[in-house]
Amino acid sequence: MNRRVVVTGLGVVAPNATGLEKFRSAIRAGKSGIEKIPLLGDLKFACQIAGIPDVSEELKHQYFDELTVKVLKSTGIIYGCIAGIDAWKDAGFNVSSDSDIDWDTGCVFGSGLTGVDALRDAIYGVDALKVRRLGSRVVEQTMASGISAYMGGILGLGNQVTTNSSACSTGSEAITMCYDRIKSGQANRMLAGSCDSEGPYIWGGFDSMRVLNRKSNETPEQGSSPMSEEASGFVPGAGGGALVLEDLDSALTRGAKIYGEIIGAAVNSGGQRGEGSMTAPNPDGVKRCILQAIDSAGISPNDIDAICGHLTSTMGDVIEVDNWSKALGREGDDFPHINSLKSMIGHCLAGAGSIECVAALLQLEGGFFHSSINSENIHPEIEKVISKNKIPHTLMEATNFEVIAKSSFGFGDVNCCIIFKKWNNN
Amino acid sequence: MEREEVKKKLEEIIKPYVQDMEAFGNISETTDLLQDLKINSAHLIDIVLDVEEAFDIEIDDESVEKMITVKDSVDTILACVTAAV
Numbered sequence: 417m418n419r420r421v422v423v424t425g426l427g428v429v430a431p432n433a434t435g436l437e438k439f440r441s442a443i444r445a446g447k448s449g450i451e452k453i454p455l456l457g458d459l460k461f462a463c464q465i466a467g468i469p470d471v472s473e474e475l476k477h478q479y480f481d482e483l484t485v486k487v488l489k490s491t492g493i494i495y496g497c498i499a500g501i502d503a504w505k506d507a508g509f510n511v512s513s514d515s516d517i518d519w520d521t522g523c524v525f526g527s528g529l530t531g532v533d534a535l536r537d538a539i540y541g542v543d544a545l546k547v548r549r550l551g552s553r554v555v556e557q558t559m560a561s562g563i564s565a566y567m568g569g570i571l572g573l574g575n576q577v578t579t580n581s582s583a584c585s586t587g588s589e590a591i592t593m594c595y596d597r598i599k600s601g602q603a604n605r606m607l608a609g610s611c612d613s614e615g616p617y618i619w620g621g622f623d624s625m626r627v628l629n630r631k632s633n634e635t636p637e638q639g640s641s642p643m644s645e646e647a648s649g650f651v652p653g654a655g656g657g658a659l660v661l662e663d664l665d666s667a668l669t670r671g672a673k674i675y676g677e678i679i680g681a682a683v684n685s686g687g688q689r690g691e692g693s694m695t696a697p698n699p700d701g702v703k704r705c706i707l708q709a710i711d712s713a714g715i716s717p718n719d720i721d722a723i724c725g726h727l728t729s730t731m732g733d734v735i736e737v738d739n740w741s742k743a744l745g746r747e748g749d750d751f752p753h754i755n756s757l758k759s760m761i762g763h764c765l766a767g768a769g770s771i772e773c774v775a776a777l778l779q780l781e782g783g784f785f786h787s788s789i790n791s792e793n794i795h796p797e798i799e800k801v802i803s804k805n806k807i808p809h810t811l812m813e814a815t816n817f818e819v820i821a822k823s824s825f826g827f828g829d830v831n832c833c834i835i836f837k838k839w840n841n842n
Numbered sequence: 843m844e845r846e847e848v849k850k851k852l853e854e855i856i857k858p859y860v861q862d863m864e865a866f867g868n869i870s871e872t873t874d875l876l877q878d879l880k881i882n883s884a885h886l887i888d889i890v891l892d893v894e895e896a897f898d899i900e901i902d903d904e905s906v907e908k909m910i911t912v913k914d915s916v917d918t919i920l921a922c923v924t925a926a927v
Contacts, residue, residue, distance in 0.1 A: 482858050483859060483885075549891055551887060551888045552887050
């Protein structure tokens with residue numbers, strides 16, 4: 417069985433906007449969601465800026481019952497559930513606690529360290545000899561699969577319901593896993609997504625590694641500057657994104673809105689060999705992953721109109737652009753357009769891939785390509801490889817873009833690449 | 843502490859856990875927490891923790907198992923409160 421897979425629903429909770437329509441406006445406007453976070457200063461972080469989604473208590477009550485709002489400490493689960501429920505409704509389905517089980521729909525919803533705040537409370541409780549007072553809601557928030565367990569229950573899903581985790585490639589990997597499952601006929605529909613929480617306990621390790629930006633504490637909105645000469649470390653973020661993936665026939669039968677088609681995808685690892693390590697990607701792995709995705713899509717490297725990069729605002733940006741150029745065999749003016757959503761929202765870690773794929777589909781469907789903000793001063797090593805005008809500094813109208821490639825790379829030398837194609841009713 | 847006072851306090855505690863609000867509207871001493879009010883069995887332990895905090899008591903495991911109806915629960919709480927005094 418080899419079925420076609422389309423995207424019929426989107427949902428997003430991002431640092432620069434909560435909800436799909438606000439997010440569309442925000443990325444069109446090049447709106448930054450990065451702010452100074454006083455708590456990080458109090459805790460002596462070198463990087464004191466971050467991207468944290470705006471989710472009010474009122475909004476939480478629209479998605480969860482009173483009791484759950486009271487006990488939910490894991491913000492990642494909150495972001496993920498809101499994005500997931502929004503995507504489900506956007507695809508034209510209802511959310512009801514007494515809906516019938518849908519045996520043909522499942523969920524792969526990735527996470528990083530979503531439960532750390534609930535875990536912190538539990539650790540204090542256990543150490544104070546109060547284990548019997550932890551209550552019933554610790555496990556569901558601290559287990560890695562907390563987010564998919566919540567989603568599966570809210571939507572009544574009866575196919576595979578699981579959580580994947582592959583660091584910063586988690587979100588894109590989740591989409592790839594769902595794509596494979598539908599393509600092979602094991603499910604008709606899958607909710608694909610990922611999320612991560614915010615906070616010092618997640619970001620502390622990165623701060624200590626000196627991979628976060630420590631130079632922009634007074635100019636937070638300029639802090640994330642992928643592909644620029646100033647790029648000196650990523651800005652941490654949090655949030656969640658979700659996509660409803662569906663068998664083409666099922667989508668057509670029910671007359672669903674189609675955002676785009678996934679025509680190919682690949683995941684691999686550079687094995688932490690050669691130039692690869694725990695923290696750096698092996699270029700051979702990256703190039704191979706890109707080419708495998710293109711090959712599986714049955715297209716040529718020349719068919720790619722644009723790239724929504726991983727591009728974190730570190731020295732890795734130079735290597736990433738070089739890998740793309742070598743993999744595609746395209747450079748200078750011949751290189752596709754390229755942008756980075758992280759310029760506006762920072763790096764949402766496990767949440768990044770799915771949020772960025774939501775952005776990629778909005779651009780493909782809406783015929784625009786968002787600006788990669790803070791990139792005016794392009795890194796000279798990047799300018800040697802690609803033409804300056806391939807990185808948009810203002811919103812581009814791009815109604816002619818047919819194919820967008822999205823990549824994500826993660827610690828552990830893991831790679832993911834997805835090829836999205838515009839839906840033209842054929 | 844009066845029985846009615848305990849009952850009223852208990853009802854306030856269990857209300858957020860109730861999934862059948864109609865049954866909650868008709869609550870009586872014979873109401874079964876799981877069967878009638880459709881409270882998730884995993885959340886019973888959270889109710890016990892809330893009760894312990896509200897009444898400043900500790901309910902042992904054996905007594906927890908006996909808290910099936912409103913009457914059982916009120917009896918258990920009253921016994922603990924009395925023992926504590």
